[in-house]
Amino acid sequence: MSRKPEKLIDKKGLRLDGRKPDELRPIKIEAGALSNADGSAYIEQGKNKILAAVYGPKEVHPKHLALQDRMVIRCRYHMAPFSVQERKSPAPSRREIELSKVIRESLEPSIFLEYYPRTIIDVFIEVLQADGGTRCASITAASIALADAGIPMRDLVVACAAGKVDDTIVLDLMDTEDKMGTADVPLALMPNLKALTLLQMDGILTSKEFESAVNLALEGCKKIYTLQKEALRTKYVNMKEVEE
Amino acid sequence: MSTFVESRQPVTPGDLIAEGEYITGENTYKEDSKIYASRIGLVEYENKRVSVVALRAFYIPRIGDKVIGTIVEVGFSGWTVDINAPYQALLRASDVLSRPFRPQKDELSQVLDMGDLVVAKIVAYDRAHDPQLTVGEPELGKITRGQIVKITPTKIPRLIGRKGSMISMIQQETGCHIILGLNGVVLITGKTLEDEQLAMMAIHRIEDESHTSGLTDRITKMLKEEKMKKEENTK
Numbered sequence: 001m002s003r004k005p006e007k008l009i010d011k012k013g014l015r016l017d018g019r020k021p022d023e024l025r026p027i028k029i030e031a032g033a034l035s036n037a038d039g040s041a042y043i044e045q046g047k048n049k050i051l052a053a054v055y056g057p058k059e060v061h062p063k064h065l066a067l068q069d070r071m072v073i074r075c076r077y078h079m080a081p082f083s084v085q086e087r088k089s090p091a092p093s094r095r096e097i098e099l100s101k102v103i104r105e106s107l108e109p110s111i112f113l114e115y116y117p118r119t120i121i122d123v124f125i126e127v128l129q130a131d132g133g134t135r136c137a138s139i140t141a142a143s144i145a146l147a148d149a150g151i152p153m154r155d156l157v158v159a160c161a162a163g164k165v166d167d168t169i170v171l172d173l174m175d176t177e178d179k180m181g182t183a184d185v186p187l188a189l190m191p192n193l194k195a196l197t198l199l200q201m202d203g204i205l206t207s208k209e210f211e212s213a214v215n216l217a218l219e220g221c222k223k224i225y226t227l228q229k230e231a232l233r234t235k236y237v238n239m240k241e242v243e244e
Numbered sequence: 245m246s247t248f249v250e251s252r253q254p255v256t257p258g259d260l261i262a263e264g265e266y267i268t269g270e271n272t273y274k275e276d277s278k279i280y281a282s283r284i285g286l287v288e289y290e291n292k293r294v295s296v297v298a299l300r301a302f303y304i305p306r307i308g309d310k311v312i313g314t315i316v317e318v319g320f321s322g323w324t325v326d327i328n329a330p331y332q333a334l335l336r337a338s339d340v341l342s343r344p345f346r347p348q349k350d351e352l353s354q355v356l357d358m359g360d361l362v363v364a365k366i367v368a369y370d371r372a373h374d375p376q377l378t379v380g381e382p383e384l385g386k387i388t389r390g391q392i393v394k395i396t397p398t399k400i401p402r403l404i405g406r407k408g409s410m411i412s413m414i415q416q417e418t419g420c421h422i423i424l425g426l427n428g429v430v431l432i433t434g435k436t437l438e439d440e441q442l443a444m445m446a447i448h449r450i451e452d453e454s455h456t457s458g459l460t461d462r463i464t465k466m467l468k469e470e471k472m473k474k475e476e477n478t479k
Contacts, residue, residue, distance in 0.1 A: 038302075057302070057330040068372070110257075112273070112282065116304070117371055119330040147257050150300035152271065152282040155258030192258040192280065229256045236284050236299045237254040 008177055009166045015177070017046075021170040024160075024220055029141070029231035031148050037124075039149025041231070043141040046174055047131035052141040054149040057119035065120065070113040072120045075104035077138060079127040099135050100125075106139050106159065106188040106198035112152045121151065132175035133161050139188050139198070144228055148235070156228050157197055159188035160220035162213040164205055169212050171220045185213045189221045251289050255281040255296060262294050269295025286455070299455075303329045303397040303427040305366050305375040310384075312392070312425030313377070315360045318353045321345070325362065325377060328397070328427040333375040335364060340379055361387040363423055363431065383423065390433035391440045395451045397428035402454040403447065410450065410460050417467040418443040442470055 009015055019025070025046030033042035037053035044050075060066035065074075077100040081090050092100075103125065111121070123145070125138045136159035143157040163173045165181035178184055183203030189196055205213060245264030249255055261272065262279045271283040272294055281287070285296035305311075305327065313333060317324035322336040337352055338345045356362065362377075363384050369375035379385045395403070403424060404411050415422055420434035420443045430447060434440040446463050453459055 039300075059330070059332055116330050147284055148300065150283060150298060150302055153257040154273065154275075154280070154282065156256065190258065192260060193275070232256045232284055233254060 005176070005180075007166060008180055009168055009170075013168075015165070015170065017174065021168050022216060022219070024172045024223060025174065027224060027227055029144065029227050031144050031231045031235040037145070037149075039145045039147070039151070041141040041144035041148060043137050043144075045133065045137045045140075045172075047129060048127070048134055048137045049129040050134060050137050050141050051126045051128060052138065052145040053124045053126075054121060054142070054145040054151070055124075056121035056149070057116045057151070058122075060118065060120040066118045069117050071111070071116050073104050073108055073111070073113070073123065074120055075100045075107070075123040075125070075142075077103055077125045077127070077135075079130060079134075083127045083130045099138075102198065102200070103135060103139055103142060107142055107146065107157055109195065109197045110143065110153050110155055110157045110190055111146065112154065115152055121146070121149075130175070132173050132178040133186070135159070136161050136186050136188070140224055140228060144231055147232055155190035155192045155195075156225065157188050157190055158221045158225045158228060159186060159198060160217045160224055161186040162217035162220065164203065164209060164213065169209060169216055171216050183209075183213070185210065185217060187214065187217050187221070189218065191222060191225045247289070247294075249287045252286050254285070254299075255287055256284050257282055261287055261296075265292065267293045269293045271296035271298050271301070298398050300396070301398045303327070305329050305331060305333070305369045306426075307366055307369055309366045309426040310363065310424070311366060311377075311427040312361060312363050312387070312423070312429035312431055313427070315356050315358055315362065318356070318358060320347055320352075323352065323356055325364070327364075327375065327377075327425075328394075328429060329375070331369075331374045333364075333366070333377045335362070335377040335379065339377075356386060361392065361431075363387060363425070387431060390431050391444055393430040393432065393444050393447050395428050395430065395447065397426065399451050399454045400424055400426055400428060402459075403430070403450055405460060410463070413460060413464055414443055414446050414467070417464065417471070418446070438474065442467060445470070 028044040030042045034040035039054040041052045081087050139159035162171050163184040165177045183205045185201045188198035247262040249261050259281045268274050279294050281296045283298045285298040288295050311327045313325035313327040315323050316326045325333040327333045364377035364379050366375050367378045418439050420432050423431040432440045432443045
């Protein structure tokens with residue numbers, strides 16, 4: 001573990017990695033990165049590297065999990081043993097189980113669950129390398145994987161975090177900022193419907209600070225949303241142009 | 245009343261396509277008076293109907309569809325068939341055996357066994373029940389020979405072509421008999437393996453280039469050239 005830096009924001013107002021407070025980390029998204037899954041996506045957000053894979057809808061096994069009026073979504077968020085500096089046990093931790101639930105619940109509102117009752121969709125999220133904000137990046141990737149699997153959706157879900165570091169409201173916290181900072185507000189959004197599907201807060205913020213953090217995160221979401229759409233288009237549309 | 249996306253343009257889930265007095269077609273949904281896309285695809289307008297031709301989707305059973313499935317389970321009174329859909333289909337023994345079915349005497353695995361392929365038609369399906377199949381019509385039943393090609397179910401209409409132009413052309417050029425399962429499984433039976441392979445090649449090419457125009461002509465040309473090559477080789 002690296003030692004605590006004295007200041008998270010320097011005199012010029014720049015962060016540890018040279019970003020401005022309202023700047024996102026560089027993001028790279030690829031739709032359909034895996035060929036064996038029904039749908040998949042790969043995202044790199046700063047040092048985060050995350051794979052998402054979707055299977056289904058398919059018959060539910062074991063059968064008692066099936067719901068008669070809607071689809072079931074099963075989500076597994078998992079961190080690879082090599083994703084962090086100190087080897088992580090591959091067994092699901094308390095945190096991973098909780099994040100699996102949080103991610104599932106933020107994706108559920110975007111899917112037309114009532115279309116195909118008695119079926120299940122499996123979402124697998126594998127964090128290959130973690131550097132803070134993995135839940136948000138995971139939601140962003142999983143949503144693309146769902147669209148890539150051809151599952152009918154109301155909108156793509158985009159997630160982004162904002163927080164407070166050294167008395168400044170900043171966008172898209174990385175690991176050190178998350179750990180040393182004062183607060184972290186991750187949120188997930190369906191941009192076209194202007195609906196939030198996830199809103200959490202960790203730390204202490206005044207109501208004013210909270211509001212500006214949410215607004216900043218919303219701005220970040222919009223930027224990521226265009227990248228998400230671009231990733232899907234690259235797979236399905238540009239492919240077409242090459243052939244023509 | 246206004247539209248926000250031009251015809252044949254790509255959309256991703258959540259894209260606003262039109263607002264006002266429009267009707268939702270396939271792969272779209274309405275919220276208030278706004279119509280949004282629910283799948284990745286290309287927008288299509290037909291009078292007041294707005295729909296999205298999906299570039300990616302899975303097969304959903306419909307009554308009357310002809311499908312090709314694999315037997316995955318032999319039960320006491322019928323078979324479970326994988327039809328490449330979210331739901332597994334049921335084929336009743338009484339439907340396959342023309343005489344009354346006697347569970348004590350009849351051994352179902354001798355009629356159709358695990359792994360066997362069948363051409364069947366969906367006779368019943370709704371939200372609460374798994375699809376049910378029949379093989380009691382001409383052309384339906386167990387597949388004994390031929391080649392199987394799997395393609396994306398959304399591309400079957402392109403393979404049929406306008407009024408069946410594409411599929412009849414391939415059959416004519418290759419001399420193969422082709423059965424299209426609407427679930428994305430295609431059966432090709434020809435006189436020789438070469439004929440069947442030629443038809444398979446054409447089908448794969450159609451799947452890859454399904455959204456381009458003038459495809460029928462290009463496939464015809466390709467098939468003719470391939471046939472010429474073969475004739476030269478045999479000489």
